[in-house]
Amino acid sequence: MTADTATAPAGGADGAATAAPSPRGPRARTWAAYLRYGAGKLGGAAVSLLAVLVTGFFLFRLIPGDPVKTMTGGRPVSAEQLAAYRREFGLDLPLWQQFTDYCGKALTGDLGTSYQFRAPVTEKIGEALPNTLLLTGTAFVLYTALGIVLGTRSAWRAGRLGDRLNTGLALTLYSVPSFWLGLLLIIVFSVGMGPVPGLFPTGGMESGGEEGLAHLLDVAHHLVLPVITLVAVEYGQTLLVTRSALLDETGSDYLTTARAKGLRDDLVRRRHAVPNAMLPTMTLIFVNLGRTVAGVILVETVFSWPGLGGLFYQALSVPDLPLVQGLFLFFASAVIVMNTLADLVYPLLDPRVGR
Amino acid sequence: MTDTTGAAPPSVRALVRQRRRRAASRFWRQYRAHRAGLVGLAGLALFALVALTAPLTVGSDVAGVTDAPGRPLEGPTAEFPLGTDRFGRDLLGLLVWGSRVSLLVGLLAAALSVVIGALVGITAGHFKGAYATVIMRVTDWFLVMPALVLAVALAAVMPRSLGTVILAIGVTSWPTTARLVRAQTLAVESRPYIERAKALGGGHGHIMTRHVLPNVMPLVLAQTTLMVSASILTEATLAFLGVGDPTVVSWGGMLQDAREAGAVSAGDWWYLVPPGIAIAGVALAFTLCGRAVESVLNPRLGVAR
Numbered sequence: 001m002t003a004d005t006a007t008a009p010a011g012g013a014d015g016a017a018t019a020a021p022s023p024r025g026p027r028a029r030t031w032a033a034y035l036r037y038g039a040g041k042l043g044g045a046a047v048s049l050l051a052v053l054v055t056g057f058f059l060f061r062l063i064p065g066d067p068v069k070t071m072t073g074g075r076p077v078s079a080e081q082l083a084a085y086r087r088e089f090g091l092d093l094p095l096w097q098q099f100t101d102y103c104g105k106a107l108t109g110d111l112g113t114s115y116q117f118r119a120p121v122t123e124k125i126g127e128a129l130p131n132t133l134l135l136t137g138t139a140f141v142l143y144t145a146l147g148i149v150l151g152t153r154s155a156w157r158a159g160r161l162g163d164r165l166n167t168g169l170a171l172t173l174y175s176v177p178s179f180w181l182g183l184l185l186i187i188v189f190s191v192g193m194g195p196v197p198g199l200f201p202t203g204g205m206e207s208g209g210e211e212g213l214a215h216l217l218d219v220a221h222h223l224v225l226p227v228i229t230l231v232a233v234e235y236g237q238t239l240l241v242t243r244s245a246l247l248d249e250t251g252s253d254y255l256t257t258a259r260a261k262g263l264r265d266d267l268v269r270r271r272h273a274v275p276n277a278m279l280p281t282m283t284l285i286f287v288n289l290g291r292t293v294a295g296v297i298l299v300e301t302v303f304s305w306p307g308l309g310g311l312f313y314q315a316l317s318v319p320d321l322p323l324v325q326g327l328f329l330f331f332a333s334a335v336i337v338m339n340t341l342a343d344l345v346y347p348l349l350d351p352r353v354g355r
Numbered sequence: 356m357t358d359t360t361g362a363a364p365p366s367v368r369a370l371v372r373q374r375r376r377r378a379a380s381r382f383w384r385q386y387r388a389h390r391a392g393l394v395g396l397a398g399l400a401l402f403a404l405v406a407l408t409a410p411l412t413v414g415s416d417v418a419g420v421t422d423a424p425g426r427p428l429e430g431p432t433a434e435f436p437l438g439t440d441r442f443g444r445d446l447l448g449l450l451v452w453g454s455r456v457s458l459l460v461g462l463l464a465a466a467l468s469v470v471i472g473a474l475v476g477i478t479a480g481h482f483k484g485a486y487a488t489v490i491m492r493v494t495d496w497f498l499v500m501p502a503l504v505l506a507v508a509l510a511a512v513m514p515r516s517l518g519t520v521i522l523a524i525g526v527t528s529w530p531t532t533a534r535l536v537r538a539q540t541l542a543v544e545s546r547p548y549i550e551r552a553k554a555l556g557g558g559h560g561h562i563m564t565r566h567v568l569p570n571v572m573p574l575v576l577a578q579t580t581l582m583v584s585a586s587i588l589t590e591a592t593l594a595f596l597g598v599g600d601p602t603v604v605s606w607g608g609m610l611q612d613a614r615e616a617g618a619v620s621a622g623d624w625w626y627l628v629p630p631g632i633a634i635a636g637v638a639l640a641f642t643l644c645g646r647a648v649e650s651v652l653n654p655r656l657g658v659a660r
Binding site: 044048177180181186191192284290291297298316317331335 | 488534538
């Protein structure tokens with residue numbers, strides 16, 4: 001998604017048909033408009049991050065029940081001990097003071113101390129993050145690529161058998177609950193069923209004991225089933241949106257023009273149709289990140305993957321407020337940042353937006 | 356004299372009714388041509404029938420833990436075609452009974468979510484400036500709250516009931532619709548005929564309802580059905596994570612029971628497979644219907660079938 005691909009729809013592509021844009025004036029104006037637009041988006045993102053910070057505090061303070069009582073797990077605890085816990089976690093202070101403390105600390109990267117692990121939340125997140133990035137990153141790249149490639153093919157050959165099989169499979173997998181698919185994969189490929197032996201580990205990220213290359217292969221081995229689950233449930237939507245966005249373009253005059261001037265079918269698709277179809281697809285890929293968080297929580301829970309999602313599930317079931325809150329802030333901020341990037345890319349892809 | 360009254364031009368209302376009837380029958384004629392759409396519709400009819408007749412076929416006492424008819428965790432037998440759960444209840448009966456919750460929650464939550472989403476999306480795309488900035492900030496804010504996390508939190512804050520689940524899904528899932536609708540609205544409004552409509556004096560209401568809405572409608576309708584699927588899936592997920600209504604039998608709850616009963620490590624596939632297929636089946640049926648509706652309403656997608 002560099003400026004390079006973006007100029008294709010803007011300049012009418014391929015030089016031949018359209019007049020070259022006049023040298024300085026319009027282009028400079030365009031860039032000024034784009035910078036203004038970008039600054040607006042960045043400012044908006046800052047406000048969003050602030051709102052997330054505020055919500056993160058109040059949402060989890062409004063959950064009924066005394067966090068200290070929850071923390072002690074209903075064991076009979078003396079009033080003095082309860083008070084000591086309250087002091088330790090700053091719960092005896094007035095709400096507004098808790099809030100200002102929380103904001104100040106959050107801005108310096110201190111998200112409090114986990115009740116259940118007795119460790120700084122930031123540290124727990126730091127430990128789990130690489131694992132989640134590995135799982136999510138691998139799955140994200142795979143399902144986005146798969147969705148776009150298959151979606152483009154499907155749309156270009158809409159109505160044929162290949163398209164019908166393609167969309168049928170995507171729709172079916174899109175309708176399947178990710179945790180259920182994960183459980184089934186575990187039963188079939190890990191526990192083993194009938195003639196199929198247990199090929200893959202039931203969960204976790206490593207067997208332990210290996211080093212170097214063996215360790216890498218071991219992690220990859222553990223990665224297979226969770227990644228398959230995530231890709232299977234997520235690629236369908238990318239495929240469908242790419243396909244319908246491209247179908248929207250297929251009747252357009254500029255494609256007829258492109259064909260009329262003798263371009264190969266393949267070039268018409270890649271250089272003319274696909275770039276124009278990317279806007280809704282881009283919207284979706286980034287919007288989907290929020291959905292991917294849900295997928296990650298479930299898949300990591302089912303496969304006991306030691307990542308942020310599994311951590312979130314553990315934190316929720318206690319409930320371990322500081323940890324839940326920290327993860328909430330982290331997930332939300334990550335998605336805000338990604339969506340802001342998407343906003344910044346739109347005008348490069350579709351010059352009609354952002355003027 | 357009676358003749359002349361009969362031949363008099365029909366009232367506006369009658370004309371509108373007539374036009375609507377024609378449009379509906381035209382819609383149905385075109386819908387019929389989509390095989391996948393018909394399959395989806397048949398699936399929906401089947402699920403609706405099963406859900407509506409459940410009180411007659413299985414009755415609410417199928418969910419009772421006391422006096423369960425079988426022994427716990429029996430495999431499929433002639434008496435219990437899908438086996439029994441960990442309390443010895445008939446899994447087939449539970450599956451039938453659970454369809455009611457899934458359909459109810461899915462439909463209501465999707466309706467809530469799409470109405471909010473379309474309203475926000477169209478107005479935000481149309482009114483640029485401060486209003487759009489504020490409303491999209493709110494949307495973004497809701498969007499970045501990982502929906503499941505927020506839904507779990509809401510479901511945990513509010514009293515455990517189906518209403519809570521519906522509300523939790525509805526108010527957390529609309530931003531996707533809003534953003535998609537807004538993107539489409541922006542694309543539509545940047546086209547020349549909107550400028551023409553404005554030049555001819557078209558007001559905000561006119562442009563939004565007469566120009567933007569018809570162009571956005573296919574997306575909204577398709578989104579509604581996708582939303583029903585998504586809501587059904589979210590309901591199952593919430594139940595699976597243990598924040599659903601514990602007093603009702605739902606497919607997600609059955610899966611959670613199965614996992615807690617150790618069906619995964621024991622390889623009791625018959626405990627896990629049916630609820631998942633049911634969830635996927637309903638979700639798929641809605642998706643197929645939605646896509647057929649979309650391709651009827653959007654002639655440019657006609658090739659989609």
